[in-house]
Every structure is written in C-alpha cells, then in structure tokens.
Amino acid sequence: MRRMFENAEIPVEGLPSAETVAWQPMDPKLMRRRLAEAGIALSIVTAGIAGLQVLLGIALVDENVPINLGFLWLVPLAVGIAVVGWPLVCVPKMAYAVRERDILYRSGVFWHTVTAVPYNRIQHVEKSTTPLDRRFQLANLKLFTAGGAGGDLTIRGLPVRTAEKLRAYILDRTGTAVEQA
Amino acid sequence: MYFFGRFLRFVSRNATQSLAPLAALLFATGGDLSGRLALVGTVALGIALAVSILAYLFFRYRITDDSILVREGVFRKRQLDIKFDRIQAINTRQNVVYRWFGVVTVTFDTAGSAQEEGSLPAIPTALADSLRKKTRRGGGRPAETSEETEANTPPPILALTNVDMVRIGLSDNRAFILLAILGPFSEQIEAAIGEYIESRGIAEGLELTLVQGMTFGVAIVAVVLATLALASIAGAFLRFHRFRLEVDDDVMRSSAGLFTRHEQSIRFAKVQTLEARQGLLLQWFRRFRLRAKQASSVQPGKEKHFAVPLCTAAQTDGIGREIFGDEFRDIDLAPTSAAFRPIHHRYLRARILIGGVLPALFTSSMCAALGIPGGVVFLAWIPLNALGVWIAWRKFGYIAAADGMVLRRGLIGYRVGAFLYRKVQRIGITQTISQRRRGLATLRFYLASGTLKLPYVDHRLATEIRDYVLYRVESGNLAWH
Numbered sequence: 001m002r003r004m005f006e007n008a009e010i011p012v013e014g015l016p017s018a019e020t021v022a023w024q025p026m027d028p029k030l031m032r033r034r035l036a037e038a039g040i041a042l043s044i045v046t047a048g049i050a051g052l053q054v055l056l057g058i059a060l061v062d063e064n065v066p067i068n069l070g071f072l073w074l075v076p077l078a079v080g081i082a083v084v085g086w087p088l089v090c091v092p093k094m095a096y097a098v099r100e101r102d103i104l105y106r107s108g109v110f111w112h113t114v115t116a117v118p119y120n121r122i123q124h125v126e127k128s129t130t131p132l133d134r135r136f137q138l139a140n141l142k143l144f145t146a147g148g149a150g151g152d153l154t155i156r157g158l159p160v161r162t163a164e165k166l167r168a169y170i171l172d173r174t175g176t177a178v179e180q181a
Numbered sequence: 182m183y184f185f186g187r188f189l190r191f192v193s194r195n196a197t198q199s200l201a202p203l204a205a206l207l208f209a210t211g212g213d214l215s216g217r218l219a220l221v222g223t224v225a226l227g228i229a230l231a232v233s234i235l236a237y238l239f240f241r242y243r244i245t246d247d248s249i250l251v252r253e254g255v256f257r258k259r260q261l262d263i264k265f266d267r268i269q270a271i272n273t274r275q276n277v278v279y280r281w282f283g284v285v286t287v288t289f290d291t292a293g294s295a296q297e298e299g300s301l302p303a304i305p306t307a308l309a310d311s312l313r314k315k316t317r318r319g320g321g322r323p324a325e326t327s328e329e330t331e332a333n334t335p336p337p338i339l340a341l342t343n344v345d346m347v348r349i350g351l352s353d354n355r356a357f358i359l360l361a362i363l364g365p366f367s368e369q370i371e372a373a374i375g376e377y378i379e380s381r382g383i384a385e386g387l388e389l390t391l392v393q394g395m396t397f398g399v400a401i402v403a404v405v406l407a408t409l410a411l412a413s414i415a416g417a418f419l420r421f422h423r424f425r426l427e428v429d430d431d432v433m434r435s436s437a438g439l440f441t442r443h444e445q446s447i448r449f450a451k452v453q454t455l456e457a458r459q460g461l462l463l464q465w466f467r468r469f470r471l472r473a474k475q476a477s478s479v480q481p482g483k484e485k486h487f488a489v490p491l492c493t494a495a496q497t498d499g500i501g502r503e504i505f506g507d508e509f510r511d512i513d514l515a516p517t518s519a520a521f522r523p524i525h526h527r528y529l530r531a532r533i534l535i536g537g538v539l540p541a542l543f544t545s546s547m548c549a550a551l552g553i554p555g556g557v558v559f560l561a562w563i564p565l566n567a568l569g570v571w572i573a574w575r576k577f578g579y580i581a582a583a584d585g586m587v588l589r590r591g592l593i594g595y596r597v598g599a600f601l602y603r604k605v606q607r608i609g610i611t612q613t614i615s616q617r618r619r620g621l622a623t624l625r626f627y628l629a630s631g632t633l634k635l636p637y638v639d640h641r642l643a644t645e646i647r648d649y650v651l652y653r654v655e656s657g658n659l660a661w662h
Binding site: 015016017018019101102108110111112113114115116117118119120121145146147153 | 453476477605606607608609610611612613614617627628629630631644647648649651652654655661662
C-alpha cells in the first residue's frame, strides 16, 4: 500500500537540546602535553636570557660599566606563570560531545564557546599530530565545512585511538547523509 | 585578443617589480631615449604577441555529456575537468569586437573556488547558451537550439533606466574612497597647484580677500566632487547600461554593459545568503543594492556574488521570494520593517566601554604621564564612539522565521541579510563573562558564503534557535548547494 505523506508537528520545546548533553572531557594527557609545551617554551626563554647575560658579561669584562641585568629574570617568571597557568585553567574548560547527527565542541576560559557541526555538512576530516602530540599519543582532528574562511572546527589533544575512531565514525556518518540537489 | 589581454594582466600583476630595474637601466644610460623606448616597446610587443599566439595554439577544449575538458599551457600544461553538476554559475563577457564576431568569453564558477575555475574564450554565443542549459540540468541532455532560446526568453523582472545609472553612480562610494585616499596628500596637491599658478604667473598682481579666497576654495572642492560624481556616473553607464534581470525557471540572469556586455547567472539553489544594502544616498533614493552570495572559501570581502546594482523595496522582496521560493515566502528585507526584534541593550555598555572609554582614558593618561599637552582631546572620542555604538545598536535586529532568518545591521546605512536555516554549515554560541552574568549570548551562523552574527540575545533564545537550526539541517533531505 502506498504510504501517505506525513508532516507531523514538532514542538520546539521537544527538540533535542545541545545544552543537556553529557560532555566528554579532554584526556588528562592533554594537560601534561600542554605543560610540557609550556616547559619547553620556558626553557628556551630562560636559556636565552642566561646566554645574553653570559655574552654581556664577557663583552663588558674589561669595562668598568655597572650594568645589572637581574631584572631580566622577571621575564621568564612572568612567562612561566602565564604559560604554565594557562593550560591549568584552559584544558578543563574544553570538552566535546558526539551525538547521532552532529558533534559539539566546548572551549574558552573568558569567552565560553559551544560550536555544533552537523555531520551532513562536513566536507572532509583531517587528523594531524606534532612530534609532541606523538610523544603523548595524542592527535588533533580538524573538521572542514564549506566556506571555511572563518576557520573550521579543530578538536585538539584527542587520544590517537579515539581520534581515529571518531574520524571513521564521522566519515561514515558523512557518507550516509544522502541529499537531493 | 583574449590571450594578449590575459598576458598583459599577468605582467601587470606579477612582473611589474621585475621590470623596474629594466626601466631604470633604460633611463640611466645615455643616448637617444626615444629610439631605445621604441626598440624596447617593439620587442615587448613582439614577446606579448608570440606568447599570446602560442597560448592560443595550445588551448583546446572539449564538451562531453557531463563535463567540460580544457587543456592549455605551452610549457606548464594545465588540464581541467569541470563537471556540469559542480558548476555554480556561468558568466559571460562580450566586448564590442566579440559582438561583431558573435562570440563570448564564458567563465565557470565552481563551489568554494577562490577564483573562476576556468574559462572558454571567444566561443560562439549559441554554444554558450547550450552550455548554460546543460549546467542547469547537470549535463546529459542535448541543448536546445539558439532559435528556441530566443523564443523562450522571459520578460525581465527588472530593467534599469538611464536615471537609475545616475543613481548608481551617485550612490557608489568608490569615488569618495578615492577622495579619502587623496586626503593625506592634500598638502602636496595644494603646493603643486600653488607652484603651477606661480610658474604661469596666473596670480601675479592678484590680491584676494578672505571671502574671495574661501569662495575659491569651496569652488575647487565643488569642482572636484562634481568631477568624481561624473566619473562615477560614467562608470555606472559603462558597467550597468541596459541592465536586465530575468528569471528563467530556477535561474536568475543579469546582462548589462555599454561596450562590454557582462552576463551573470546564478541558480537559486546555489544562493547561500541574500543581502540588501542601503547607504545614505540610496536611502534618499528609496532604493537598495542586492547581493546573492554563493559558497566561497576566500577571505571576507572578496566573496563571489551575484549583484543587482539598484532595485526598489518591492523588487527586493520579489527577488528574495524568487530566490528562496516557498521555503521563505514571508521574507521581509525592508530595514524599517516592524517585524525586526532588537538585541539587548547591554550591547551598548560593552561596546562603549571597550571601544570608547578604555582607549580614550588610556591615551589621555599616557599623554599626561609623558607630559604631552592636549591629551584631554582624546576624551572627545567617548561621546563620538557612544553615538556610533547607539546607532549601531538601534540598527541591529533580527527576524527569526520558521524556515530562515533575516539579520539587520549598519552604521550609516543598512545591511540586511537573509538565509535559510538548512543552509547553515556550523553554528556557535559564545558568552563573555559579562554575558554569562546577564544570561545573554552571541550566536554565530557559519554559512558557505560567510559568517553572520546575532549578538547580545537572551541565552535561552540563542540555544533554542541553535537547536532548531540543527534540527532543520539534520532532518532535511535537501542539499545546501
């Protein structure tokens, strides 16, 4: 028997809400990776200042110039507080939620942002890793939608296996979305 | 002609800097300058002709059932395979010489490409028409003959008159942008005019009173403005003379141009956002400028769009209904519509504080600390900024309809953008610390043609809109492109 056309009314209140999803926090390894990155940056700044002091000391050894460069150590101190402190507050704010038809990503310390990307709008998915990511067995997943001049959605610091599974799942969902022109 | 022009454009864009040392060498060495210029000119012309002829000889194209194949390049070969169903729009250009020979240059826009994907220079008009028809069907079927095309030409839904050309020219602010660019050089220009007058002895024995001097100055400004306005009107005649807008089934097509006829077309399904703009002069003329934006991955401001240079409010709504069809039947692009809902007044406080009070206080206090006199002047920025923010806040508005949204914004004029929910690619909600305290949020709609922002709305409303848009995107079976 031929099925009748149906157009049931959907109450707006009854729509699935992205506010009530169970957010998946980022892997604890992401915090360690970010802190390691901060440690490397801090070491480079410290080494630079130490080198500068040594060079100036050598250059001015015969000169009777009273130059005190001790204040320069305030730079690594300030940088240290910023780069070490930032992951501690930033990473706990990051979370994602995989739903049947879209993926949600939450981030931001001062500016809280929740972005939703429907699978049927994803053009392609890119998985990338840096040497530091690989050291911590993490990967970044970038979801490309059309007209991405404003920036696409990137989920940083997913465990490699999760990133791969997520990529396969999203591609599968993208492939099953059949639309008519 | 086409390849010669393309080579000249390529040289002017990419090789101008490389030619500078050659020019310097030409002028620095002694001897007969005109003879050397003639020699260099002849050689350059010879190279340009040789390159153009080679490019022409190596250019080949083939039209198959489902695609256009292009092969070009002398040393670096380029092969293009443009599928008919991927083509967003087919645009044509026809200059006076092409018109004599009955040929046009066709360019193809494909989704997300930064520039036109490819072009077929100087092909017969009938072939261009058949390509257009194939594109609409996604290829496959044979094209109609040109006689049938002419017989089926629909009446225009919009045709611009000569008075409209004057309106377009006057409301085009590019001439005034030129004036703004020249502004910083006003002293140099003034000095040059002074020197010219002195050298010619024009002002010898001439004594001007203050009033005469001021009148003279005002006259010069008036002459400059009138010249710019005339140039702008001439530009409008060149580009938009005999502008006609036609709707043929699911395609909108425009043709215009005094010497070179430009023909643009766009399929309704490809339109991502429709934007109506109205500057001060257009407000006075009670007219709008329309842009139907397509998918684009280039930087904001450089997007590809289908433009209607001038139309009335009724024509604007009519074009909107043609483009969005039954999906957005109640579209309302009039900026003064009562249906627009305002955004929250907290927008004012945030913008006045961040863009006005803080920078003004910082600059003034820095001046005071450094002992620079007159730093208090910067405090005048606070009321100026506040006025601008207040105007912008008053103009922000939105209409959340069942199938789409209309967003209004502006400072001097209006900019009203409409889109269908199902065309949204991503959607985001952002809350600042202050917005979180007040239960407010900023909603961002990421479309393939760019991003649209709805700031300072109730957070609950923002989440409801977000969830509804996601529902529309995820439950529909119509493609966004």
